[in-house]
Amino acid sequence: MTRVLVTGGAGYIGSHTALALLRAGHDVLSFDNYANSSPEALRRVTVLAGRSPEIVEGDIRDRAALDAVFFRFRPDAVIHFAGLKAVGESVERPLAYYRTNVTGTQEVLETMQTHDCRQIVFSSSATVYGEARYLPFDEDHPLAPTSPYGRTKLFVEDIIRDWVHARRGTSAVMLRYFNPVGADMSGQIGEDPNGIPNNLLPYLARVAAGRLERLGIFGNDYDTRDGTGERDFIHVSDLADAHLAALDFAAHQIGATAINVGTGQGATVLEMLHAFETAAGRQIAYQFLPRRPGDVARSLAAVDRAARLLNWRATRDVADMCVSTWNWQSRNPDGYGT
Ligand code: NAD
Ligand code: WQD
DSSP states (O other): OOEEEEETTTSHHHHHHHHHHHHTTOEEEEEEOOTTOOHHHHHHHHHHHTSOOEEEEOOTTOHHHHHHHHHHHOOSEEEEOOSOOOHHHHHHOHHHHIIIIIIHHHHHHHHHHHTTOOEEEEEEEGGGSOSOSSSSBOTTSOOOOOSHHHHHHHHHHHHHHHHHHHSTTOEEEEEEEOEEEOOOTTSSSOOOOSSSOOSHHHHHHHHHTTSSSOEEEEOSOSSSSSSSOEEOEEEHHHHHHHHHHHHHHHHHOOEEEEEEESOSOOEEHHHHHHHHHHHHTSOOOEEEEOOOTTOOSBOOBOOHHIIIIIOOOOOOOHHHHHHHHHHHHHHOTTGGGO
8 A cells, every 4th residue: 555645636637546546545645726627526536436535725836735745644656647738728828837837846846855755657748759750659759849738748757857867766657648538437537628628539528418519620631541630549547557557666666767658559530539429329510620730640659668667558448438438428518517
């Protein structure tokens, strides 16, 4: 059993990981300011797990608040999800992204150092690779993110690498998520974006539910099987399991290691739409639109490092991703606001 401080524990990936941690018998403290989430997610995690995480409302930019939590909870490890994640918004508000994602992480690392906490699992992103020079992306692919958001992830990876190098006995796993989608099979927790969703699956779910008229597909002239963009979608429950494996790895290994988290299998936007039609049992209207600026044609993960170092592989497929998203959407038409 490990005592795990989860920053951003009420968020989409954080709540699924908190559930997996509690089910595996770990003690969890969620530290979240609810900038992009609801405390209701943690209430539901408590019901599903049959026991509660400790819950603290706080901001990672607030050193005194972090300090108080470390002093009281004495975590063995940190899983650091808290941050801002909208690529477009990061172009409009870069300083807010650097403040929260970079300075905020520095506060977390400094607090870890003060309290001699030596293990961290960090939420990085496949967006650190930028344009593909070759596919699938392995972890040694050059890093050239194309947005302020992506650069915050790269800078934090570098900061963590430098810190781990300088501090004997510390250990970091930087998980580079590809495209997390889906929801816990209970349909009780899931992704609950504010406003009109930017990402494909939440958008598809709202069209299927009749809350948006049709999906706009950004580009049908890419060099892919059907002309639409191809991504490596990864089920959020598989992703949660990868964090458990990463925690175990960090406990037995020193050094900083970047590891991709994907399935290694791509699906195009049209393939995802058809899988969602099957899951929801209804047709989904769509129209082709021009390409979205900044999008790449294809993104695919090399998954052998995760298999080798973490002994982890994704087990859920595209059908599971769509069925669970639809289950969450139809049970909670207004997300946590229901
Ligand atoms: P999310 O927005 O649902 O979760 C982030 C959580 O952090 C939220 O609960 C939010 O309230 C909290 N938070 C934000 N700023 C905070 C602050 N200053 N102090 C304390 N808490 C704060 O996002 P998610 O999809 O669960 O993503 C989790 C992490 O994974 C993020 O770091 C994100 O960049 C990274 N990531 C996400 C994806 C994705 O597609 N969802 C892909 C790659 C990487
Ligand atoms: C997937 C595909 C779109 C919406 C983003 C971030 C990335 C990472 C994961 C955090 C693309 C197409 C989408 C729509 C569409 N997040 N699409 N119509 O852009 O691959 O990755 O989330 O680290 O950094 O950029 O995900 O779900 O937005 O798009 O046609 O309304 O669906 O063009 O081909 P993306 P997405």
